[in-house]
Amino acid sequence: MTGEGFALLAALSYGLAGVTIVRGKASARGDNGVFLSVVLTAAVSGALWLGWGQVRLAAVASLDAVEPIAVFLAAGLFSMVLGRTTMYRATEQIGPVAASLLRRLTPVIALPIGVVFLAEFPAAQTYFGAGLVIAGVMLHIGRPARTPGDGPGLGWLLGVGSAAFYAVSYVLRSHGLDQLPDAAFGTFIGALAGLAWMMGAALTRAGGPARLRRLLTDRGPWHWLTAAALSAGQIFQFFALKSAPVVVVATLGSLEVFFTALLGVVLIGAGAVTARRIWLPALLAVAGTVLLMS
Template identity: 30%
Template sequence: MAESLALLAAFSFGCANVMVKKGTKPNSINNGTFLSILITFFLAGGIALGKGLLEGWVIFTAEGIWWFILAGILTAFIGRTHLFTSIQHLGSVRASAIKRLNPLFAVLIGIFFLHEALNTWIIIGIICIFGSSVVLMYESFIVARKNKKNVPASKQEKAGNGQFNKLKMIARFGYVYGVISAFAYAIGYVVRKEGLEEMPDPYMGTMIGALVGILVLLILSLFQKRYRQSIQSTFSSFQPWLFGAGIATSLGQILYFAALSQNGVSQVAVIASTDVIFTLFLSSMVFKTNEAITKKVIFASITAMVGAGLIASV
């Protein structure tokens, strides 16, 4: 049963990735982040309410709540905001492959801060994930260089040169957003685990984290125009693709937690990493997102999934 739930979670995450891409363009004001977090809050809250009424309420502790608040900042706000932005600029398949940096960062955190040991399979997994990311970035540099040849010299001079151009190029393709998202999720999962030790209710923890994400975005909207416009767009116009992405993301999280409650973290993580394959299939065969999926992208996606599986299975 746990394996089926994990596979459904991977499928949901794959659907969400593709729907975000279908519902946005690189210059879109709203990429669905706020709507997604809002839906997560209501879905997780509904399950937590039902679970509390039927099975009894979890004992609230100040330490547990603070862990969930910190997890919300890291995952619901930083992680999801940058993930959706990465998909918006990079495409669902490439962003999904970069997302596989999550277990890599988790392992590095364990090694440097928790003094966990390395082994051969973890090292191979790290090489696979890092190598896949390098392949994707290299491909983007090649594409950008080809496009640059078609730009007049006068416009190239205005754009600047050197290292700044390279950083700007990476940011334009969404890799910076993807890496930040993966790092935030990796730390957030560790923090959430600490919260679950204090308050063993993943749905309540998810609801608290989503509420924090909502509040942070609302506060930032008072000072930053882009957040304000995104939130206003959420309520002023119905965007079916982004609504679907919000539902799929929320269901993916709920199914993932349900799988964890029945099986170990490693087995669930390995199966859930197949969201790369689902994203690849849905993007090219079902939703037709026209992301220019090349052999390099397919190779990098599969390699990243294998690397995540090796790390998680240890």
């Protein structure tokens, strides 16, 4: 499968996760399964690496692997901790479709970072395609749904923050894969970094043991489904970055908006999709995706 194909599978997985996060919130007593999702990502990616990985233990133990491993660790903190946590909180506050569309801002940040640090200079149509995606996001942000209270405002900020964190992680992953080309290993290392950070943060705060136990409080069906979807999306994304430019992978995620909207109808109900507000921005995002794949 091509990098573009893996990117589309990642978008489908993240679309499903956005909807199941909302379903899981109703029964959540802890973090709504954020930690559980990182645990499952580590387990699945570790198994894939040990069973079918391209980089073996001897290569990982060499001095040449120190830099890419450090890069994967940093990418894990940006994606597994910062990006994933803000994605959960934004989705809970503004809904899965709006949060999904906000993540399309990722190419805005990934593009200049990729140019500066990876020397990736996409063709003109890539810039134009990314521009269409950005236009769709800005169109939606210009007229977001309004609900009482301060929560939605914070939700929009968290959504933008999530896009920024994921953009940095994309660039870091791509750089690491250039030196150590094993998507499963990179995902595994990043997930371990996320687990270590979350457990360390829990233990160093007041009531550490109780906070640590609270990380695995939420283990209902929707939490497991979210964890599985996010794990699949993370791994597909790593495989996509092996053979496609970082900006293409980031921007192909625009189809996540459609996947989220359609799955929202099935799993949440028609009210989850504000069609009149979302379809024009989503169509602009898909038009950009077509340009990227042509």
